[in-house]
Amino acid sequence: MGSHPRVVSILTWDSRIDLQLMNKEGKTALDVALSCRARMPSFRERLTWKALRHAGARRAQRKQVQTQTPYMEFYKDRVNTLLLVATLIVTVTFAAGFSVPGKDDDSSEPSHGIMRNAVYNKFMFHTYIISNYIAFYSSSTAAVAIIWSQLGDLNLAIISLKFAVTLLGLALTMVSIAFMVGVHLVVSKNIELAIFVLVMGLIGILAISMVFAPLFFPSSSFHRITRYILYYPFHLLVIVTRSDVDDNDKI
Known part of the structure; x- marks a missing residue:
């Protein structure tokens, strides 16, 4: 109490x-x-x-959720906030898909530049692409789920928001990984700076996961x-x- x-x-x-x-x-x-x-x-x-x-x-007394106006207004605010976040992630990841790090300006092949004949950089490049695409489609799916929550049914809104929050947690994590790997590829010729980027990136991803875990995991x-x-x-x-x-x- x-x-x-x-x-x-x-x-x-x-x-x-x-x-x-x-x-x-x-x-x-x-x-x-x-x-x-x-x-x-x-x-x-x-x-x-x-x-x-x-x-x-567990609860001994389970009551059905009533579609009261105050609760609907509360969830509308959450819906608008999550939809804004999902839209921003979709926009950023869409642009990142056409801004591949490590590609020369005068070459249309991503195998040139920093990633030339380097197995490690090739692995990091693949990690960047996979992380960015997972973030894009996760945030896009979350945006669609949030649109479903705007139909006026409170139970549907709660279910949609739980599903959307999980997908946004995955999207934010993947965006963080893609950003870390992308910057690492750009500065990979400078070993000290590249190591710094990886270490700080891993710390940042761990911090994001720790803060988001109570929302991301089942209640x-x-x-x-x-x-x-x-x-x-x-x-x-x-x-x-x-x-x-x-x-x-x-x-």
């Missing part, structure tokens, strides 16, 4: 905790957490729900391996957003 995600997460890892235990009102811990939410839940409340769902907590998990994977991104978000600090203690 107090929305303390870090405390809830610690308790869920204790084998003595029964997440399906119900109170006198017939509510589980997840029911209680969801019943205390406001019209616009805070990120702290959302992290508390995720801590329970990652542990496999409910009954496998301990998945819980271990989601543990570190979850606590990173708790620390960054200061969700483990009481509201009165925040500056």
Whole structure:
């Protein structure tokens, strides 16, 4: 009820905790957490729900989602934001498909220039092409799914948005890889700079994956391996957003 995600997460890892235990009102811990939410839940409340769902907590009382205007307006804002992101990724990847790194200006063959007779650069070039194409079609599919969510049905909007967020997570990861590999191909003659680009690129991709993981992975998990994977991104978000600090203690 107090929305303390870090405390809830610690308790869920204790084998003595029964997440399906119900109170006198017939509510589980997840029911209680969801019943205390406001019209616009805070990120702290959302992290508390995720801590329970990652542990496999279930609801004892399942209510059908009603198509209320406030919720439709909330999802419309999310739809517009995701559609903008998907459109930007489609535009960037489309342009990147015709701007192949390592190609000479006076040659129409990508085998010339930096990639001449180099197995390593050939592998990196293939990685660039594959990553860019996966990002393009993932973001395009996400855009189509987001269009489906604009038909006015709240249940369809929720399903479409979950599908679109997963595809956008894949697209953003692939765009990051394509950017790293593309810059590496351009500066590959400078060994020190090329190594720097790879190292910083890998760190950036890891950071993006850690931040996006709570949105990218399923909200409910009954496998301990998945819980271990989601543990570190979850606590990173708790620390960054200061969700483990009481509201009165925040500056």
